[in-house]
Amino acid sequence: MALSELEVRKLALLARLELSDDEVRKLGPQIDSILGFVNQLSELDTEDVQPMTTALDVDNRWRADVVTAGLSNDQALHNAPSRDDECFRVPAVLGTAAAKNA
Secondary structure, eight states: OOOOHHHHHHHHHHTTOOOOHHHHHHHHHHHHHHHHHHHHHHTSOOTTOOOOSOSSOOOOOOOOOOOOOOOOHHHHHTTOSSBOSSSBOOOOOTTHHHHHHO
16 A cells, blocks of 8 residues: 555654655555554564563563652752742743744
């Protein structure tokens, strides 16, 4: 199933990529090839395969998950460039994307 140029552009938009017309034409067949390979993998019988997090047979070498005391509010805010009584103060970020597009 070949992807149309419109579908490639939609994928690029979702990936936040700006593609030229040349790149769209070049990437279409490459994406088709990738999707074909993924389709091949979906045909494999994995019924008796145990789920795994890595292809390597390694043990987790992280420390034990033990609850420890965290920072107090004063300790956390000690070096903050701007703060109020109990919070970090940061510049407002809500609505800035809409303002840029206007």
